[in-house]
Amino acid sequence: MGLSVRNVTLVYNAPGGGVLPALGPVTFQIESGSFVSLVGPSGCGKSTLIRILAGLQEPTRGEAFLGDIPISGPSSRVGLMFQDSNLMPWRTVQDNIALPLELGGISKQERYAAVENLLPTLGLSDFGLAYPGELSGGMAQRVAIGRVLIQKPEVLLLDEPFGALDALTREQISVDLLEVWAQYRQTVLMVTHDINEAVLLSDRVLVMSQRPGQIIADIPVTLERPRCLEDIYSDVFGKTAQQVRAAIGR
Ligand SMILES: Nc1ncnc2c1ncn2[C@@H]1O[C@H](COP(=O)(O)OP(=O)(O)OP(=O)(O)O)[C@@H](O)[C@H]1O
Ligand SMILES: [Mg+2]
Structure with a gap:
């Protein structure tokens, strides 16, 4: 079961009146069974996008879909x-x-x-x-x-799931997640601040701009699967991570 968003925009009411454009417009599609990471600056709307896809928040404009079905609330899938x-x-x-x-x-x-x-x-x-x-x-x-x-679940939405962990534990647990995913092949969208983690796990890395976040790069990761931690020393890995870093602009 894939995921997609079409022209999704979220505008919050700002404290003290006025509006705060937080996200979008964003349009993308995630194929069933693929692992996609989302990276971007703090406050650009990543968690907002996750909440919209989880059916916890309605977009101001545009539509989000679970498979072909418009998302209208939380789903047990x-x-x-x-x-x-x-x-x-x-x-x-x-x-x-x-x-x-x-x-x-x-x-x-x-x-x-x-x-x-x-x-x-x-x-x-x-x-x-x-x-x-x-x-x-x-x-x-x-x-x-x-x-x-x-x-x-057929779809996993992960919002910085390993953010609170130290680097070594984080590496280990991300490889563990990769094994679980290889077994069940859920469709995954994972928000992370860690470029290496994004590249190691994903089929694609989406990069968002500053708020209101838009997708400014969609970078395929061509590393073969199954992957292991040592892959981060490979040429392909280095080049892909470099591409992601350049797209983020740091
Ligand atoms: N409930 C809310 N009401 C008003 N503004 C909000 C609300 N939630 C988020 N925002 C604003 O929307 C913007 C995007 O927030 P969001 O949490 O989606 O960012 P993020 O990309 O997940 O950031 P981080 O990487 O720091 O987690 C921010 O400017 C934030 O202040
Ligand atoms: Mg967030």
Whole structure:
């Protein structure tokens, strides 16, 4: 299931009157099963765009589509993840991951079976009964990814999902995400500030301008898959990262 936006514009009411053009117009399409990253300066409208695609906010103008269907509200086919993992400290790892199923009225037995299946993929096999306070930052973020994946979404919207992590943990967990994606092939749109991360994971990198953000470059990443961390030392990688950096203008 692909994603697309057509002439999407978002204008906020500015504090104290007046208007604040935050985004657009933007038009692009993401093919079903492809991994696309979105980079751009702070405040250019990336999170706004994610919220529009998640059905949490209506564009001022233009339209967003999930497949062929105009987006009019949140969908269970879409998994959404923000920078802050937002785990519930009083629930175990398995109960945090199973939360969406619990809210959906799925039986305890089915919930735990689904979590049991997912834990090895997340590298959390022995931690189902642990509490968030007993986890490292990277592990907590994996639990948050699990909570998104448990619903088997066809589309993932990730807004700086690894922003709070240190560089090494972040590298490792992004490679883990790549493995999960290779298995399920969701359509992914990921916002990141990290150019290397964008290039390593993506089929395409979209670059946005300053607010109101517009797409100023759409850069294909031709690195072969499956990819691994060592790919960042390759020629193709260096050239692509350079292209992205040049498009951002720094
Ligand atoms: N609810 C809101 N009301 C008014 N203005 C808002 C609101 N949310 C965001 N804005 C403004 O819209 C612009 C875009 O914000 P947005 O959060 O989409 O940027 P961003 O690209 O995600 O930035 P960052 O990289 O810092 O996360 C900013 O100028 C921000 O001040
Ligand atoms: Mg943001």
